[in-house]
Structure formats: C-alpha cells, structure tokens
Amino acid sequence: xxxxxxxxxxxxxxxxxxxxxxxxxxxxxxxxxxxxxxxxxxxxxxxxxxxxxxxxxxxxxxxxxxxxxxxxxxxxxxxxxxxxxxxxxxxxxxxxxxxxxxxxxxxxxxxxxxxxxxxxxxxxxxxxxxxxxxxxxxxxxxxxxxxxxxxxxxxxxxxxxxxxxxxxxxxxxxxxxxxxxxxxxxxxxxxxxxxxxxxxxxxxxxxxxxxxxxxxxxxxxxxx
Numbered sequence: 001x002x003x004x005x006x007x008x009x010x011x012x013x014x015x016x017x018x019x020x021x022x023x024x025x026x027x028x029x030x031x032x033x034x035x036x037x038x039x040x041x042x043x044x045x046x047x048x049x050x051x052x053x054x055x056x057x058x059x060x061x062x063x064x065x066x067x068x069x070x071x072x073x074x075x076x077x078x079x080x081x082x083x084x085x086x087x088x089x090x091x092x093x094x095x096x097x098x099x100x101x102x103x104x105x106x107x108x109x110x111x112x113x114x115x116x117x118x119x120x121x122x123x124x125x126x127x128x129x130x131x132x133x134x135x136x137x138x139x140x141x142x143x144x145x146x147x148x149x150x151x152x153x154x155x156x157x158x159x160x161x162x163x164x165x166x167x168x169x170x171x172x173x174x175x176x177x178x179x180x181x182x183x184x185x186x187x188x189x190x191x192x193x194x195x196x197x198x199x200x201x202x203x204x205x206x207x208x209x210x211x212x213x214x215x216x217x218x219x220x221x222x223x224x
Contacts, residue, residue: 038056091186096141099137113127
C-alpha cells in the first residue's frame with residue numbers, strides 16, 4: 001500500500017519536469033580558424049618564430065582574414081536568427097596576430113590598441129604592451145574573448161556587424177600591421193519546452209487510486 005500512497009506524487013512530478021527549458025549554443029563565425037593559413041604550431045605556441053608576412057586569403061577566408069598587412073578598420077557581418085529562442089549570454093571571440101600598436105597615453109586616445117564593436121557599440125579592446133628593442137609584439141598570436149553584457153545589441157533576424165578598429169593615433173604608423181584568423185559571435189540561447197497537456201484520463205486515474213487507498217485504509221481499520 002506504500003506504493004499506492006506515493007504514485008500520485010510521482011505522476012505530478014513527471015508533468016512538472018517535462019516543462020524544463022532547452023539550452024543551446026549558436027556560433028556565427030567568419031574565417032576558417034586555420035591559424036591564418038600558416039603552421040598550426042604557431043598558434044599552439046602563441047607566436048610566429050619571426051615577424052610574419054603573408055597573404056593566405058582563399059576559399060573560406062573573407063576579405064580581411066588570413067592576411068598580415070596594415071589593414072586599418074575591418075568590418076565583418078554575420079546573419080542572426082534566434083528562431084524564437086531567447087539569448088541568455090553572448091561572447092565575441094577573435095584570433096589576432098601582431099597587435100603591437102604603440103600606445104601613446106598622453107594623446108588621450110578613446111581606445112587603446114584594438115577596439116571591438118558590435119553594431120557600432122564598443123564592447124572591449126585589446127593590445128600587447130610594447131617591449132622596447134623587441135619584436136615579440138609583432139609576432140604574438142592572441143585569442144581575445146569578450147563578454148557582450150548588453151544583449152540588446154544583438155540584431156535578431158538581420159545582419160550583425162563586428163568591427164575591429166585600431167586606435168586612431170599610431171605611434172609607429174608604418175609598422176602597425178596585424179592579421180585576423182577568425183571572428184566568432186557565440187550566443188547561448190534558451191527556449192522553454194511547452195508544458196505537457198494534462199491527459200483526460202488522469203483525473204479518472206487519480207480517482208481510482210484514491211478509491212483503492214480509501215478501501216485499503218477501511219480494510220485495515222476493520223481488521224484492527
């Protein structure tokens with residue numbers, strides 16, 4: 001009779017568990033993440049063995065990726081369709097090389113180093129501090145990850161523009177070359193699962209279980 005007492009509770013629990021949310025990760029990427037078309041060991045080591053000079057742009061490499069040059073400001077666009085889901089968090093991920101921009105703090109640049117924008121709004125910046133008499137900055141490879149705290153910046157159902165913009169005032173302008181391997185917008189989404197409809201037979205089942213429980217209780221009292 002112990003099972004009869006707990007069975008109704010188990011039925012109701014299963015109904016509530018069926019209404020939990022479904023989470024997923026949506027990744028929108030520009031570029032093929034092949035370590036700039038160069039040796040993968042360079043990315044594994046975090047630097048090129050010497051100051052790079054390459055143009056490996058090809059299929060899967062949109063303009064501005066896999067080329068080491070004085071690129072200036074770059075725009076990348078990705079189409080976003082959440083398909084009815086809700087974004088719960090978002091992150092911008094960019095693999096860069098050679099961001100050795102010389103910082104002139106006294107000039108008062110609004111952005112130091114490389115600025116990252118989503119649909120025109122600054123979401124973060126990055127730079128490698130200059131090491132005097134060293135080329136380590138020009139050889140360095142970095143993967144920058146920035147959290148997008150304002151999810152209202154996402155343009156659901158349309159194009160989203162990711163902009164990479166070096167600071168405007170270069171201390172060593174002729175040497176400010178850099179490269180982009182890939183740019184990725186990663187979005188965590190969540191969509192509630194529709195609650196399971198209450199079966200028409202469930203009230204009858206519950207009534208039957210209640211009747212059995214009442215009869216068993218009465219039988220125990222009579223036996224007592």
